[in-house]
Amino acid sequence: MGGCASIPEESPELSHEIGQRVSSMRAAHLTLVHKYFDLKREQVNRIFEEEWIPSYAESFFAQDQVAEYWDRLVSEADAEERLQFLTRLGPKMLDEIRSRRAKYLEPLNRLETAIVDSLEHDYRQILSANNTLTSFLVSSSKVAQNRERYLELFGVEQREIESTIGRIDRRSEEVMEKIRKANINS
Numbered sequence: 673m674g675g676c677a678s679i680p681e682e683s684p685e686l687s688h689e690i691g692q693r694v695s696s697m698r699a700a701h702l703t704l705v706h707k708y709f710d711l712k713r714e715q716v717n718r719i720f721e722e723e724w725i726p727s728y729a730e731s732f733f734a735q736d737q738v739a740e741y742w743d744r745l746v747s748e749a750d751a752e753e754r755l756q757f758l759t760r761l762g763p764k765m766l767d768e769i770r771s772r773r774a775k776y777l778e779p780l781n782r783l784e785t786a787i788v789d790s791l792e793h794d795y796r797q798i799l800s801a802n803n804t805l806t807s808f809l810v811s812s813s814k815v816a817q818n819r820e821r822y823l824e825l826f827g828v829e830q831r832e833i834e835s836t837i838g839r840i841d842r843r844s845e846e847v848m849e850k851i852r853k854a855n856i857n858s
Contacts, residue, residue: 684813687806694802698795702788709784716776724776725769732765 733742738761745754 681813684806684809687802687809691799691802691806694795694798698791698799701791701795705784705787705791709780712780713777716780717773720773720776724772728769728772729765 733739741757745757
């Protein structure tokens, strides 16, 4: 028997095309998010390098013991001892600088991860729904094509089937109406 609805042959193709476009939009959307956060990290790094590191160095060398020792090293012109001083303190200062930089960048990184995770989740749901719909349309299209092929093979026209279904629907409605009336009158 024929179905009441027909699925155009192009529907599965269109649904597949929509899925491809959604995938392209996902890639563009994620690229945009990553570029945005890259710019924000560059801003944080610039401020960190232009403001925080000089402030840190100034406060580090302003400590009484460090300042006295550094002033003595500079005035004595002992290059070897200055090198040893910087070699011992340099790595400690770099560790502190790296640690602080990571601390300032962490909220941006966490936010980027949360946004990307949310987008990925939403796009997975959209693409899953699209894949389900595409599969349904492909299957339904094949069923409709097979139905039409068999009807043609047996010489039955779609109009005849629709007419018969219409008569069955009308007759069923009449029977149900009689049953309703019989229940009301009993």
